[in-house]
Amino acid sequence: MLPEVRPHVSSTLADQLEHQLGLAPHLEASHLKVEGVAGIAVVAAAHSDGYAATGHLLGLLAALPAPTTAGERFWSDLWTSSGTAYLLPVNIKALVLRSLAGEGTALARQILSAVDEMTPPQRIAAGEVIGQALVESDHFPDLKTQVIGELWLRDLELTAWRVLHADRRWDDPAGRKAFVDAWTSV
Secondary structure (H helix, E strand, C coil), X not given: CCCCCCCCCCHHHHHHHHHHHCCCCCCCHHHCCHHHHHHHHHHHHHHHHHHXXXXXXXXXXXXXXXXXXXXXXXXXXXHHHHCCCCCCHHHHXXXXXXXXXXXXXXXXXXXXXXXXXXXXXXXXXXXXXXXXHHHHHHCCCCCCHHHHHHHHHHHHHHHHHHHHHHCHHHCCHHHXXXXXXXXXXX
């Protein structure tokens, strides 16, 4: 499941194009030279990690039972076992919808907060609930539910971290120069 990329929502990419390449927001493509197109490709590629990670995060959530009447039992069991309401559909719906539009950082932060709030026994119990749902939906009856659930939770946590890490809003020329200076002085 890939997030939809909408130019008006993807302000970080637009901001980077303006900041890094000096491209005006209303510049028409016919006014670009090959060097400008190449620059856009480089900046867009730098942002692709964030979009890919957001898409993977949405794919992980899509593997769970849908937040419908049929999936109520799963979500109730997940809440009880994990001890956190951060993952309940009512609490992440708006964040999931924003992620579908290409902005996954808020969802990633919510997921990391949920995982951080769980105690080790709660994480094991949540993994069991998630694993049971995945085993049933993917028809893998020979796999251990706890192992599958724990792998899913690890993947969710790591992917959420990747979404945040790929968010390049902190990247600025002074920070880049400090990085280069630090490595050249070694």
